Amino acid sequence: MTATARADSRQSPRKRAGNGAAPRDVADDVGLDALxxxxxxxxxxxxxxxxxxxxxxxxxxxxxxxxxSVLTVIGANPGLSQMAVAKRLGIERARLVHLLDSLEKRKLVKRIKSKEDRRSHALHLTxxxxxxxxxxxxxxxxxxRHVEAKxxxxxxxxxxRILSGFT
Amino acid sequence: MTATARADSRQSPRKRAGNGAAPRDVADDVGLDALxxxxxxxxxxxxxxxxxxxxxxxxxxxxxxxxxSVLTVIGANPGLSQMAVAKRLGIERARLVHLLDSLEKRKLVKRIKSKEDRRSHALHLTxxxxxxxxxxxxxxxxxxRHVEAKxxxxxxxxxxRILSGFT
DNA sequence: GAAAGATTGTTGTTGACGACAACAATTGCC
DNA sequence: GGCAATTGTTGTCGTCAACAACAATCTTTC
Incomplete structure (x- = not known):
């Protein structure tokens, strides 16, 4: 049903396609139709x-x-491991490594070796x-507020509210 | 006002941040709060x-x-130039080149040299x-329908309706 | 009508990002 | 004690947006 607008011209589209019947230099009034x-x-x-x-x-x-988003989650939950942050935000832990590298270089975040689990790092804001x-x-x-204005x-x-299910 | 949920804890957040007070092995109940x-x-x-x-x-x-989206726009507006398609879909013309290369290789689209403007290609579906x-x-x-179900x-x-302004 | 400037398609580079695979260190299970 | 699983890390690959440069071609301007 998204194709209704094309239903007629689809029967013989190459009639117009043959040569330059409608090259349309105006790019702004292009019909999206089905999109x-x-x-x-x-x-x-x-x-x-x-x-x-x-x-x-x-x-x-x-x-x-x-x-x-990383800073916000760490700020709200100090001591979280990288794995926990990655899982919560839906990013890969491999990706989080680079993110934390840059944030740590900017002295916004610090990784503290956890004593309970010496594999993991407890994340804190500086x-x-x-x-x-x-x-x-x-x-x-x-x-x-810009979004509201838009x-x-x-x-x-x-x-x-509609998208609340995706957290 | 998005930070209201944090407004209280923001006054002295390092109280909890001091050491491993809350390393939280459970990753699923992490508070997003401000997010x-x-x-x-x-x-x-x-x-x-x-x-x-x-x-x-x-x-x-x-x-x-x-x-x-490229196929749909071309299907609805045969003869369009690459520039027009790119502008309409908000993608760069450099990016469209590769997209059309692959679509043309799959025999779904063809580029026809325009006679009015020999710089441009008129795009058509095969x-x-x-x-x-x-x-x-x-x-x-x-x-x-999956989206509806979700x-x-x-x-x-x-x-x-809300996002119709972004076409 | 020729020179200067703009446009079209193309190629290439850069950087953000997700997906995956491998690895060492460490933990948990049995 | 030994074996599987987990955590952080490194690396590669592919997608995608943003730019810059270029040749061919149009358009404007004098």
């Missing part, structure tokens, strides 16, 4: 927009969305990391 | 889920979301591409 109504497409475009705004809004402190995170959160809240306050709330 | 209420995080997680389902549902025909696309659309509709029919509809 509209696809949740994945809309979500992808929205996600791109929202990440770009986040990166831009937190640009002055050079924090990307993934880094922010004092500097604590104060930095509060600033990041202030900027993130500003970003959140799609509306109620729509944002409803969106969060 | 909940961030639209970007929810959208990212949802987008990952929805893409994985799309890839899996269209796995038998080996078509990924971006490829599907006959094989036309019939293939109808099958892809059927599978995509099935994927869309978040609910009305929620999906509302989601599309």
């Amino acid at each position: 509209v109504g696809h949740a994945g497409y809309a979500v992808r475009r929205f996600q791109i927009w929202i990440f770009q705004d986040f990166i831009k809004t937190l640009g002055e402190v050079d924090i990307r969305p993934t880094q922010y 004092a500097q990391g604590e104060t930095a995170l509060t600033k990041f959160k202030r900027l993130a809240a500003e970003h959140e 799609i509306g306050k109620e729509n944002r709330a409803h969106l969060l | 909940v209420g961030h639209a970007g995080y929810a959208v990212r997680r949802f987008q990952i889920w929805i893409f994985q389902d799309f890839i899996k549902t269209l796995g038998e025909v080996d078509i990924r979301p971006t490829q599907y 006959a094989q591409g036309e019939t293939a696309l109808t099958k892809f659309k059927r599978l995509a509709a099935e994927h869309e 978040i609910g029919k009305e929620n999906r509809a509302h989601l599309l």
